[in-house]
Amino acid sequence: MRELHTHPSPRRWTAPRAVALAAMLAAGGVLAACSSSSTNPSIVRSGPTPTETSSASASASASPAATESPSAAPSALASAAAAAASFAASVSAQQAMTHDKAVSVLAQAPNGGNALGATTLTPVPLADSGGLPAAFVTIENHGIDTASYAVQVDFTDTSGRTVDSAVVGAENIPAGDQATPIALSHQPAAERLLPVVVKAVRY
Numbered sequence: 001m002r003e004l005h006t007h008p009s010p011r012r013w014t015a016p017r018a019v020a021l022a023a024m025l026a027a028g029g030v031l032a033a034c035s036s037s038s039t040n041p042s043i044v045r046s047g048p049t050p051t052e053t054s055s056a057s058a059s060a061s062a063s064p065a066a067t068e069s070p071s072a073a074p075s076a077l078a079s080a081a082a083a084a085a086s087f088a089a090s091v092s093a094q095q096a097m098t099h100d101k102a103v104s105v106l107a108q109a110p111n112g113g114n115a116l117g118a119t120t121l122t123p124v125p126l127a128d129s130g131g132l133p134a135a136f137v138t139i140e141n142h143g144i145d146t147a148s149y150a151v152q153v154d155f156t157d158t159s160g161r162t163v164d165s166a167v168v169g170a171e172n173i174p175a176g177d178q179a180t181p182i183a184l185s186h187q188p189a190a191e192r193l194l195p196v197v198v199k200a201v202r203y
Helices: 015-039 050-067 072-095 099-108
Strands: 119-123 134-140 147-156 162-173 182-184 194-202
Touching: 072 182, 099 147, 099 162, 099 194, 119 147, 119 194, 134 147, 134 162, 134 194, 162 182
Parallel strands: none
Antiparallel strands: 119 134, 134 182, 147 162, 147 194
8 A cells, every 4th residue: 555645734824923923024124214214315204303393483483574674663663753743743834823713712612612513523544644643623614604613622532531632723714615624633543542522612
C-alpha cells in the first residue's frame, strides 16, 4: 500500500498575531515617515502650525496700523479746528450788526416773547460747521409791516439740560419775507445737542 504523505497545512494567523503584525508595520511606517521628513527638504507640510497661524494673524492685524502715518490724527484735528474757527468767524461777522440789539431786546421781554410762532430751526450739518453745533434760524414776518426780530436759541443735551445759548437778530424784514441767521454754539459736538427756540421777540 502506498503511503500517503501529507503536507503540513499552511500556518493560520490568529487574530492576536495579525493585530501585532499590523501594529509593527504601522510603527515602521511612522518611523520611516519621521526619518524622511527630517532629512528630506522636499517634503512640504500640508498646513501651518498653530504658532504660525497665530503669528500670521498678528502680522495681518498689525499691518494696517503700521501703514498709518503717525501724523494723520493730529493733521485731522488741526483741519477740523481750522474749519470750526472759520465757520465761527463767518457767523460772528454776519451777526456783528444785530447781536447787541437783539440781546437788549430779549432782556426786556417777558416769558418767551411775542414771536415764537415766527421761527423755525434747521440744524447745520456738522461737516459744514467744522463740528460745532449750529442751526439755521428761519424768521418769517407774518405781519403787514416791516419788522425786526430777536431770537434766543438754547442748545440742550438729550436730558433737556441747557449746555449753551446763542442770540441772533434780523432787522427790517419786509412783510411776507424772511431772514435766516445762524445760531451757533461754541461747544464741541462731543454729544448730540438739540437747538431749541426759547424766546423770540418782534419789535
